[in-house]
Amino acid sequence: MRTVLVLLFLLVLAAPARADFEFGMEDEGLLLSNPHLAPGAVAAWRELGVDVVRIHARWWEIAPARRPSHFDARDHEERRYKWARLDGAVALVRSHGMRVMLTITGPGPLWASSSPRRRNPRYKPAPRHYAAFARAVATRYRDEVDRYLLWNEPNQHGWLQPQWDCRGRSCTPASPHLYRELVRAAVPEVRAADPGAEIVVGELAPVGNDPRSVNTPVKPLRFLRELACVDERQRPVRTGRCRGFRSVHADSFGYHPHPQLLAPDAPNPDLDEAQFADIERLKDLLRRLRSARRLRVGPDLHLTEFGYQTNPPDPAVGISLSLQTRYLQQAAYLAWRYRARGLSFYQWDDEPVVDRGPGTKRYSGWQTGLRFNSGKPKPVMATMPAPFVLDEPERRLWGHVRPDALRTVDVLVRPRGAKEFRELVTVRTGADGVWTRRIAVTPGAAYRYRWTPRPTLEDPDPAPRLSRIIDLGQREKSPYKASLAR
Numbered sequence: 356m357r358t359v360l361v362l363l364f365l366l367v368l369a370a371p372a373r374a375d376f377e378f379g380m381e382d383e384g385l386l387l388s389n390p391h392l393a394p395g396a397v398a399a400w401r402e403l404g405v406d407v408v409r410i411h412a413r414w415w416e417i418a419p420a421r422r423p424s425h426f427d428a429r430d431h432e433e434r435r436y437k438w439a440r441l442d443g444a445v446a447l448v449r450s451h452g453m454r455v456m457l458t459i460t461g462p463g464p465l466w467a468s469s470s471p472r473r474r475n476p477r478y479k480p481a482p483r484h485y486a487a488f489a490r491a492v493a494t495r496y497r498d499e500v501d502r503y504l505l506w507n508e509p510n511q512h513g514w515l516q517p518q519w520d521c522r523g524r525s526c527t528p529a530s531p532h533l534y535r536e537l538v539r540a541a542v543p544e545v546r547a548a549d550p551g552a553e554i555v556v557g558e559l560a561p562v563g564n565d566p567r568s569v570n571t572p573v574k575p576l577r578f579l580r581e582l583a584c585v586d587e588r589q590r591p592v593r594t595g596r597c598r599g600f601r602s603v604h605a606d607s608f609g610y611h612p613h614p615q616l617l618a619p620d621a622p623n624p625d626l627d628e629a630q631f632a633d634i635e636r637l638k639d640l641l642r643r644l645r646s647a648r649r650l651r652v653g654p655d656l657h658l659t660e661f662g663y664q665t666n667p668p669d670p671a672v673g674i675s676l677s678l679q680t681r682y683l684q685q686a687a688y689l690a691w692r693y694r695a696r697g698l699s700f701y702q703w704d705d706e707p708v709v710d711r712g713p714g715t716k717r718y719s720g721w722q723t724g725l726r727f728n729s730g731k732p733k734p735v736m737a738t739m740p741a742p743f744v745l746d747e748p749e750r751r752l753w754g755h756v757r758p759d760a761l762r763t764v765d766v767l768v769r770p771r772g773a774k775e776f777r778e779l780v781t782v783r784t785g786a787d788g789v790w791t792r793r794i795a796v797t798p799g800a801a802y803r804y805r806w807t808p809r810p811t812l813e814d815p816d817p818a819p820r821l822s823r824i825i826d827l828g829q830r831e832k833s834p835y836k837a838s839l840a841r
């Protein structure tokens with residue numbers, strides 16, 4: 356009996372609490388297309404302390420390429436649906452104690468387009484068909500998933516077309532209005548299938564362009580204003596596609612704040628774009644649209660896709676490995692300061708490098724991984740379990756223990772000229788493993804922190820661990836204000 360009680364105690368300690376600030380991961384290519392590597396990766400995510408994993412429910416892969424007669428697209432048990440890959444990915448993540456958020460995304464099969472004769476499945480997907488697929492997804496996974504994200508990056512032509520309606524040189528945005536109708540059709544179906552689930556809309560890419568063609572990506576803040584049918588001064592628009600406007604209803608908003616080559620606190624001067632440093636600009640517009648009842652979406656903001664491409668392997672658009680180590684820590688801290696619900700990193704492994712010629716397109720694919728394509732960890736992996744930031748203007752130390760500590764961390768200091776670290780203060784963490792402390796910063800000192808992970812069945816008596824060091828006596832020149840572990 357005593358053994359059983361001890362095991363139950365350890366299971367309770369090992370079970371991840373619902374985090375206030377989530378640490379997320381996404382690599383749907385690995386999860387859905389690489390069954391040999393996926394189990395090891397998911398186990399590593401759990402050891403790293405990941406709370407939630409984002410997976411795509413790919414409409415074009417799951418639905419039949421040709422619509423059979425008497426096909427009920429709302430019924431997930433229709434035998435023509437192909438759920439095996441997604442079933443396996445969701446079950447694998449859940450078996451390791453992590454939550455799943457599902458992005459229900461197109462493009463769909465060609466028959467789901469409003470104009471299938473164009474032979475383009477991205478062109479004007481029919482809202483009723485998308486809603487039926489969303490109903491099937493939410494019904495199938497309602498016992499395993501509690502958050503659904505509606506579409507991926509609808510302001511990018513690779514996911515939704517057309518982005519613009521153009522008549523000669525005059526172009527007006529089309530994708531925000533297409534997306535509004537997709538969401539308005541899908542939300543009631545998801546709500547009916549899984550009433551307690553959270554529904555997330557947006558999922559916008561952070562940049563776009565002025566229109567050069569019908570498929571030029573729409574800038575995200577322009578997209579939002581068009582979605583809400585307001586002009587640049589947030590005044591209602593009641594003509595054209597906004598005639599008879601009805602707002603989007605959802606629980607929260609998702610966003611992809613990829614900074615590309617910018618530091619996390621380096622702003623984009625284009626006021627219609629919003630990268631990592633511009634999240635307050637995004638939040639301000641969302642607040643205004645909510646207040647005007649033009650966008651009926653709750654206040655939570657999920658940063659559901661984020662990463663930096665690195666050099667190596669990509670010299671065209673990659674930052675150095677040392678900058679990736681620093682930037683990902685700073686981004687986690689800033690996301691917490693922005694009061695985002697969480698930050699999800701994309702991705703685990705780099706995609707294979709394919710040389711496609713000169714210029715910025717020389718290397719295709721995403722090279723934002725925490726590991727190289729070979730599986731070798733990048734240097735950033737040394738700080739992922741315990742990011743550590745000193746915000747000097749705020750005189751604040753901040754860390755996020757992953758997996759979370761037994762509710763306390765010991766902050767250690769090594770004064771200038773000293774050889775050993777000593778305890779400075781003990782700080783309690785939140786339920787999510789986040790801790791923060793204001794201190795009197797000592798010039799030339801070094802800081803780190805120590806924590807003891809929660810016991811598990813595999814390691815019932817874990818040893819204390821140490822974060823990397825912030826050394827103010829060996830400070831690197833950096834394009835931003837914070838000092839970070841290295």
